[in-house]
Amino acid sequence: MNKRYLAAALGFPAALTSGTAAAETRLPPIIVTAPAQAGRVLPPQTVVTQDELVDRQPRSLADVLRGVAGVTVRANSRGETVARIRGAEERQTQVFLDGAPLAVPWDGRVDLGLLPAGLIGDVRITKGAAPIEYGTNTVAGVVDFQTRQSAQGSFAHAEAGSLGSGSASVVLAERIGAVEATLAAGGITRDAEPLAGPLPFSQASRSRRTNSDLDAASFFAALGTEQGDLRLRASVLHLAAERGIAPESDRPAEAGTRFWRYPDIALTQATLNLGLTLADHAEFRATAWHQDFSQRIAQYRSVSYAALRRTQDDDDSTTGGRIRLAHRLGPLDLRWAASAQSSTHRQVETDFPSGIAGPRLRYRQNLYSAGVEADAQLAQGIRATLGAAYDAVDNPLTGDKPRQPSLGAGAFSSALQFDLGSGAALTFSGGRRTRFPTARELFGEALGRFAINPDLRPEQAWLADVELRLTRTGFALTLNPFLIRSENTLAQRVVADGRRQRFNLSGATSFGIDARLAHDLTETLRLELSGTALSARADAGSAPIRRLPQRPSYEALAVLDWNVSGRFDLRAELRAIGKAIDLDAAGQRVELPAAAEIALRAAIPIARMGARDLVLTFAVDNLTDAQIFPQAGLPSPGRLWRIGLRFD
Template identity: 75%
Template sequence: MSRRILGACAVAGHAALAIGAAGAQPSLPPITVTAPAAPVRVLPPQTIVTIDELVDRQPRSLADVLRGIAGVTVRANSRGETVARIRGAEERQTQVFLDGAPLAVPWDGRIDLGLLPAGLIGDLRVVKGAAPIEYGANTVAGVVDFQTRQSSQGSFAHLEAGSRGSGSGSAVLAEKLGPIDLTLAGGGITRDAEPLAGALPFNQISNARRTNTDLDASSLFAALGTSIGDVRVRASVLRVDSQRGIAPESDRPSDAGVRYWRYPEIALTQATLNLAVALGSRSEIKAVAWHQDFGQTIEQYRDLSYTTLRRTQVDDDSTTGARLTLTHDLGPVHLRWAASAQSSTHRQVETDFPSARAGPRLTYRQALYSAGVEADARIAPGIRATLGAAYDAVENPLTGDKPRQPSLQAGAASGALRFDLGDGAMLTVSGGRRTRFPTARELFGEALGRFALNPDLRPEQAWLVDAELQWGRYGLAVSVNPFLIRSHDTLAQRVLADGRRQRFNLAGATSYGIDARIAHDLAANLRFELSGTLLRARANAGSAPVRRLPQRPSFEGLAVIDWNVAERFDLRAELRAVGKAIDFDAGGGRVTLPAAAELALRAAIPFARLGSHQLLLTFAVDNVTDAQIFPQAGLPSPGRLWRVGLRFD
């Protein structure tokens, strides 16, 4: 399968080169349905990563795109999914969007960002704090908002191979063909195993290759957009197929509830329709509709040999949703109305072995609703404000063989003030209240006997406050963002006497810290960047056996030196440091996750041109020193990995 993936990407790459070399024509502006920036609008802290920065980092997947952004942590969870966290919040509190449509599977509230190729993405925005109302319910910690490539960003292709049987490739044809804006993309990611840095005490066969961490993933994407008068429309389809293993926990023996799982099949199809209609110079209607089909098979084995099945679970999910926004002026105020609705159905069948007798087909359904309004206004010269309020609700009309759940509602509010301090300085103060409802899996999922249900789970609520100071002049850009998050009923896990885990609501928790970034042009072709987060996260006294929240490093930092000499080379060195954290062992006891640091090196050397485009040789080494890093107990990050490839820009 690996050879087929990379071969297909190579063929697609030749097509992108041939058509891309013909030259691009003027293209349509993107239809930004989720929280577009505007001069009159004040947004909470956000980080925008442009397409040039994306290419510079040589990412393989969407997960790699997010690494190193201040306030964002990327890690593999216990199910082997690569997920993103904002400011230490749980991954379900961080919503992920693609072209305005939620990308996560609603049953679980998560998406594996390690399965999608990075070449598909045109730009990225990470919103931290009280997210704008367009993003709807459940955006407690923030938002990761991906936008796919369009013709204005040009075609792209890359193909690479590396150690431990790893490889990746993607090709994107993004062109303007008359009135049509066309994007076609294909990609693949493969590996035989993740490299291992250092010995592990349990459930490890080799000292070099992490057990059961193979991966094969492929994706296809197509989009067509056009403009007819004041109407712009874009339709797209994404298909992802993959299979992979899940590393067993290495900090506990096999009789302590170790997860011996494999995913022989994962398939996601998502169709999205974006529409924008201009009603005047300051009024517009925007809409996005989406339909997602998701299916997966989970195989649970009895031991490390992965030969004898204990149980299988087959999941089938179908989701349909839409969002509508209307913006217009009302006197001196600019108003923005937003409403969204989504319904998701999950079907599940479990089969026990050796009897191979299938259990009942259980069906669950959850519906989310959100509606709100924001107002932008100029308060005084150099001072602008945005105020918003929203109403969110959830229903669970189908609950399988579990007891019915009541409908839940919650209000949301936010406000932001921006002060133009002059001399390139800007101060933004923002805050608000947001709610996340438990997912259907948190309410009803037993994860093949791993979890005991808690039918009394309540929605998570958070009050968020941010102050962001930005300054930039003379090739120097500085951003400092202190923040405070006061949470109520945050979901946590505890270990029961029988070894199963159970979710429960903490009475409350407080997180505070600072996100910061400095970027300085040391010379015309030499750039230095330093970014990071300091974080302190604690549960209320008496609400948990250990007050310090697990898997929240005390700090994360990234230092980058980028030396780019046009037409000759681009060299990049990245040093990432992670502070101490804690986690819990199989019995619920506290363990310390030590501080660590890893070094990565990147190089790109152009060697040929096709018109205005370049062909480059690329080289990369991840975790050069083979450092052992533990984002959570028993599940280390990969060790040293080298990559060599070709890239077309």
């Protein structure tokens, strides 16, 4: 991506924020993906509100999720920043934006580090057996982003930091008569990620991570209106980016280290949401989406990134929709939901130095889901929700690879809640979910890195949760023990020629507990504690190493927030990560040590401009420059400082 696009995003007219203050009322959001309703019992959910986003000073959607109990955010081996729920693979965590899936279906993943956080109004994280509206492949849980609307007001923020890092967001969210409009632009840039300690291979600098630069710019526009019982909102998101992929530094070049870059990434997604009230206790909602995605992967011969070995040009187009009908039938509240999505992937590989392009391969995957949920009041203070669905997949186009059979699987969920009084509630939930292999897992060779396995089977998971919530004035406690029994879990092994291959484990079991405590120590001082303890093991005899890789035994976050209204807001964070394991280039076990990092945040109002404040912000990430390895050879960034201005 040319730097001028990023400059355009960062320089998006600040005058946008000089308009009228946000209206006190707004059009209700058309949430098609599992809205909370009276009588509905949902599995464990965490909502990150706008106030919490301001406190955390996130730069990207990935930063929004850091510190949420049960959610791990990390960069994978392709340099993509992804979210995992309770140690599950990132493809088992579905990501939505305003009701539309955000991940590229070919890969089943989305890079959350490319989109600016300023676009988001709030986010809901659902863990466990997710409601049926989310459709296929929601095995571990869901991250559901909602874009900013007029009640949350306009917003602008720009910051700069060490190693050429910077980010900016400008959002105009206003209601004009019967129309609610949102316009947004943002950008994220860095010359390199900071390096906290020495690395043995493919690392020339002591301070800058090799090939870890990033430039991303995004634009968003939405219009909504309400006409009687009908509500509509149409939106479009465009992202353009380029970035490097840091090489694995735990192995020499001859061990298959990837020297890759993404010189061109582009995503455009259009979404249409509709809500229609039919009668008392009856409502129809629908979401339709279309996504175009393209990228170029450039593979180089050495760490100098001078001589190309091969390129891969990807082009994806996806169209889908979801409908939902809610109505009352006697003592039951029913929700019928159905969704369908079709995605086509086109791919060309070109070898160098000849520059001769190979054949243009086409792949297509279709996903379907349909089901029903029912809510019932069983007794005073006791509610239940039961659901059942059927998911299906077919792959009508398979490029030059073997044909695949159509597959289907049933899903179900149940949740039972007891109102214990005095702000306490106890919820039991569980169910079964299935994830079908993505087209890339079935057919993708990743520029010679993977040997395909046409016999991959769908993953299935049995999930069980218990959640205790206790809420008092200035105090909130959540305890959530969980159990996940997986069958046919996808894993990787190293084959004789050094390539990796995906295969199905017979099964794996994960269990642990998520917990969160928030307590107002005084009127201005708040304490937050959150974390997850996790054990994840493959069945005996199903894998050479039973402990599942890249699953820390615990993750914990302690926060002290000192907020004196109108004067300052200071925040200190301590994040601790337990031991984990990974596999090296030969498939052998590698120990990943426990680690901890400290982050500091400060926000100081410096001027009042009409109804808004101009705020000076300051942040330091990984203050002690701790070396943290979420996976072998690919450390997390070292110390990074940033300073900026916020206008809201």
